[in-house]
Amino acid sequence: MPHLHRRAWLQGAAALALLPRPAPGAAQAAASAASVTGREQPALAVFDALMQRFIIEQQLPGAQLAITHERRLVHARGYGLAERVPARAVQPTDLFRIASISKPFTAVAVLQAVERGRIALDAPLLAQLPLPAPRDARWHRITVRQLLQHRAGWDRERSFDPMFAASRVMQALQLDGMPTARDIITFMLRQPLDFEPGERYAYSNFGYCLLGRLLEHLGGERYEVSVRRDVLSPLGIRRMRLGQTALEGRAPGEVRYYAERNPLGRPISGLTHDAVPLPYGAWSLEAMDSHGGWLASAVDLVRFAAAFDDPAHCPLLKPASIATMFARPDGAADSVPVHYACGWRVRRLAQPGQINTWHTGMLDGSSTLLVRRHDGLDWAVLFNGQYTPDGRPAAVKIDRLLHEAAGQVRQWPADDQFDACL
Incomplete structure (x- = not known):
């Protein structure tokens, strides 16, 4: 663990001093949770203090935080434990299940196919x-x-959610x-729809499952490829890759996931008769590839997010496609400042033309958040635990606190630390 700058240490110590005294036997766990890895940035000590305090107060195993400013990686650190037994600290480049943050990646791949004339956005899916x-x-x-x-x-x-x-x-x-x-x-294909297509918004993992198969049909190759x-x-x-359900299928450098509110669940039928840890057998991660199956580090996510901060020089999409990606859907109320666009949630700000975009992700044992701000700041925060003691997803609860810290x-x-975090 790198040595903390004195100012950073003092801020972190002050934050930790506000916590309740650990219960007997918990001191060692609290010390492990407070560990920090990665390059220290004294000017950003406020983030270290926040993250250390948060994972201890909210009883989370570990976390990652990466931040870009004007497309430069200025902060990349790990906090707490990637695995409890044997104890291993989270590293800045460890891989986490990012859950639904997979959707922006799928959306970009689809919009690339639109640019190349291989997909028509407003043509029927079944024609493509x-x-x-279908019934x-x-x-x-x-x-x-x-x-x-x-x-x-x-x-x-x-x-229901078929995924x-x-x-x-x-x-x-x-x-x-x-x-x-x-x-x-x-x-x-045998089930009825729940409403007329285009009538309204309703979050659907299954819709992004279909988009993954559309990409496979176009290229004649696996979605991941x-x-x-x-x-x-x-x-x-x-290093990004699709994850696997089973614990023994964990990727090199991947953290372990802890679902402590309800640690055990009913296994997928036919695999085993015993109760299984929820993150490792109660659902199929492999089937979730294009809507929730990717593994990534926080550094990977902010590298992706920052690609859209300068549309004229984006290596992935043309400016018109980026505008489409963030555009308000037809039928969405103009008076509502937040909408879901193509793979991103979007908030329109008071200044005309300014938007913040983001996506969250959640699976048993993981909670994730990727944010793009209008002012050139992007960040990703990943947890290998899901809920805080009050029942809120960890990444959702820390969202406002990260904005305040910034x-x-x-x-x-x-x-710029990008080259050091490959």
């Missing part, structure tokens, strides 16, 4: 992705844009093992 005949004729009216904007007709609050219904899919299709993404599509080549490689992102910074570092 051959599938068996509900409204499938024929679903467009690619509606899938990107969660307006295609599925509402998990009204019915987390593996046992139901296996029973219906009489499968012997975990259902694939294509198995889930086969199952959903095309995204790594077309989205990650141009940015120099080399407001306390008087001068941002001038160096």
